[in-house]
Amino acid sequence: MEIFKQIQKEKDQITPYVDYPYLVYGRVSTDKDEQVSSIENQIDICRDWLEKNGFEWNPDSVLLDNGISGTTILARKAMTLILEKARKREIKMVVFKSISRLARDLKDSLEIKELLLSANVRVVTIEEQYDSLYEGKNDYKFEMFSMFAAQYPKSLSVSISAAHASKVRRGEFRGGRPPYGYRIKDKHLVIQEDEAEVVRMIFDLYNNKGLGFKKVTHELNNSLAKGDIVGPERKDKWQVTTIQTIIQNPMYAGVVVLNKYTHVKVDGRKKQIRNPMEKWNIFYDQHPRIISEEEWEKANTKSIIAAKRRITPWNELRGLLKCDVCGSNMVVNASWKAKKDGTKTHWDYLKCSSYRRGGEYGCVNHAPIKYEEIRQLVISKLQQHGHDMPLNLKNNMMQKKEKLEKDLKTRIEMLKGKSKRLIELYLEDQLISKAEFQVKRSEIEADTKKAEDELFLLSSEKEEQLDIQNIKHAFTALNNTSEDLHEVFKTLIKEIRVGQTGELEIEYTFQP
Structure with a gap:
């Protein structure tokens, strides 16, 4: 007991730093429950270190970046504010639970450290026991731990991939939600027969009946309405995208493909890229198959896909046109009509994407509206606003x-x-x-x-924020209607709602 009393006495003799300008930084990469509790953990560890070292705890000193990945520094507002305060000489110290909370990218980590040290800000990372006050600028400790922090996500990814591959080799499902047509039993995939019948029906309609994705969808929804088949999981009707996903998934032929994609950092942001086929890990016959490999190959050969694929017409209003009934995007459909002389009349018209995917089970069929007419009407309305509205008016x-x-x-x-x-x-x-x-x-x-x-x-x-200068340029660009106006429309328009009978309601970015 005397030992504890002596420790407490020494702690009581520490003179607290009153009004010492410091900040505590915390970060979690996702909003999962276990990560949320990690924030409390980070703050508690930092507070404990501060109080043990004589600093007066200030709860207002905590700055957090929630749901921000450590492998990218973009969009980290709290970190941006810390660096700004350092430049203004408003802080003397920043405390982190660990270097991995600072950043998981080696370049970002070293850059942040140098910016703070150049502003005479003391950097403390508790887990690594790094303190720039004692280590100095020319140390290797920080760089070494930063390298470990940068390597951790990559090592973790390799470990997870290896664990997935090991599970697949044992015939176990690697995790997540099983594909439609399967259920998990004792860690293994087993066939759910009522759903498997629908999967076989999809491949039969696509391969043997010559139907495309859209017509297969209509056939399934008609059968679903009659009660002849079961529906998709978590949805009350079949959609084109669901059919595409099923047809392109090799798991229905008993094949599992791992390491098909990877993530890289481009201009400070993560981007998913497709690995070359040589890097794929392919496993055969690791679970019961619903269709044969021949059926899957037939459905996914380039010749079949090319024959069924239609090129989507160019849509300068993409992402802006919305169905006023269901809220889905309005897309452009191409149509042709043959004349007696052998020539074809071509036109593009708008269609609700939900109706296009699911027919009457998805949404309503809008009155035929030619895309070119909509485009011209939108341009005219914008040009009128450009005349009526002084260009120096702030939005x-x-x-x-x-x-x-x-x-x-x-x-x-x-x-x-x-x-x-x-x-x-x-x-x-x-x-x-x-x-x-x-x-x-x-x-x-x-x-x-x-x-x-x-x-x-x-x-x-x-x-x-919208830059008023961009709005000025956008109105000027409307004078050349032969150019691609997609960026112009995005600058000037928030949304265009299209009613079932063709009426339009336009919401502009430059109006309240």
């Missing part, structure tokens, strides 16, 4: 941003004025005591820093 989002910026700047100036008056009350008029002065000054400084932080974050959110 609603910009006005809102400017108002917020103005209010924050006004508040900052007001707080600075308040601070000046406080100094006068203390030094010149001597109406308040030194203790009162220090308390009120700390409150004003805290409010000022908070407002400045909000102003910084607001000004850094450029990607969320």
Whole structure:
């Protein structure tokens, strides 16, 4: 007991750092429950270190990036704010639970560290026992642990892939939701016969009856309405995309393909790419097959797919046209009509994508609307707005941003004025005591820093605001209607809702 009393006595003798400007940074890569609890863990570990080392705990010092991957630094607002505070010399120390919370990319980790150290900010990572105050700038410890942190996701990916391959070799299902037509029993896939019959029906209609994805979908929905077959999981009707997924999945032929895709970092963002076939891990006969390999090969040969594929017409309004009935995208369908002289009349018209995938089971059939007519109507309405609306008029989002910026700047100036008056009350008029002065000054400084932080974050959110200059350029670009206007439409239009009888409701980006 004497030992514990001596330790406590030594702890009590530590002089706390009062008003020492530090920040605690935490990050989780997903919103899963186990990751959410990790945030509490990170804060608790950092708080424990701070208190043991004589720092006064300040809960307002915690900055978090939730659901942000450590392999990319883009979109990490909390980290951006920390670096900005470091540049302004507003902080003296940043505490991390571990280097992996700082970043899992070696380049980003070293860059963040150098930016902080160049601003004379002390960097502490608790798990690695790294403290720049004692290690100095020319240390290898930080670089070594950063390399380990960067390698961890890659090693984990390799381990997971190896575990999946091992499961497949043992005939076990590797995890996740089993494909339609299968159930999991004792870690193995077994055939669910009522669903398997539908899978066989799909391949028969596609391979032997010569039907395309859309017609197969209609046949299945008709059979489903009569009660002849069971429906898809978690949905009340069949859709074209579901049929495509089933036909292209080799698991129905008893084949499992692993390592088909990988993730790479491009310009600071993760991107999934397809590996060359030489890197694929292919396993045969690891679970019961619903169809033969020959049937699957026939459905997925290039000649069959090419014969059934239609090229989607170009749609400059893609992503903007929405069905007013179900909210799905309106897509462009191509159609031809043969004339007596052998020539064909061609036109493109709009169709609800849900109706296109599922027929009457998906949505309603809109009145025929030619795409070119819609395009011309939209251009005319935009040109009219361009005439009526002064080009120097700020759009609603910009006005809102400017108002917020103005209010924050006004508040900052007001707080600075308040601070000046406080100094006068203390030094010149001597109406308040030194203790009162220090308390009120700390409150004003805290409010000022908070407002400045909000102003910084607001000004850094450029990607969320519409640039009025882009709107000006977009209106000018409308004069050349022969060009591809997709980016122009995206700049000027939020959404175009298309009614069943063809009426349009356009929501613009430059209007409240």
